[in-house]
Amino acid sequence: MSEEKQAAEPMAEAEAGGVDTADLENAAELALTAFCWWRADIPQEVCETYWRDVHGIMFARAPGLWQCRQLRLAANRPDLWPKVQGVSFDAPDAAQPQGMGHGLFLSEADLAAFAGGPLARETIPGDAHNFIGRIGAQLSPPGGGRTLVDRVDDPAMQGPPPVPTFVLCFVPGSGAASAEAFHRYLTEHVAHPWSGHPDVMRLRVEPLPPYERSAMGSPGVAYQWPGEETYLGWMELAVRSEGVVGDLLEGVAAGGLAEQVGAVHAYPVREVYTIVSAGRPTEVGLRGYPAVRTIIAAGVEDQRDEAVLELLFGDAVYGLDRLGRRS
Structure with a gap:
């Protein structure tokens, strides 16, 4: 089977309703995580709205993305955890990111198509300083990120998650022999057992390389990490209730957690906005959230028709299909 046909299959099955969110995400080989700290001289609400409705829609028009x-x-929630000797759950205010961008790419070729285009090479980096004060972007090791369970199953989520959701960020402990060993511990001894808990609705684990400088640079945006504790991995964890989070940690605390993990920071996810899903821009990615919300509130289905969207946005509607993946 050709590489193009293999890459096209998850998209075709997704359009037919045959692939769940975990399968869609696990089709991707590469992941990019961008921790963002907003500019202090602009209201946070303005920064977040600009991020979604101005900056974000540029990604929907750039080739190569499978998910964005x-x-x-x-703010970090240290109160969620039981006390574990040797593990810190506190994070200085200045070190806590306010936003996280997450992009998936099916292959190195798609990442290169994204990075080599004028939007990702020039326009997007040149726009970041308008709302971002600091950024730390990292590429996960190929094939490292995995969605282990997803019972929420909403690949194009827009707005507040339906259940309590957290980004859990892990700082390695003194017993972590190497980044690779820490990644194995995080995946095999923490993420996999947690994913089997009946009250875990979604869990994705994302190993990160040691932080040296941001994988995405933007003129006028600092990339130095704000503090000494940098993250060597993170999880996206959705649970039926907040109390589940503490229960999960109790299950691994006796298994050498303090040797491998120096700190865990739990950032509640207030809202999720999906710009690209299964290789295609979402309506929010094409129009911006306020326009989509208004169209839905008015009950105007004609404006959501693909033929209308194609007239308005051209080939941008088809995302990865522009790279020759249509079957």
């Missing part, structure tokens, strides 16, 4: 989401984060 924006996660709006609340």
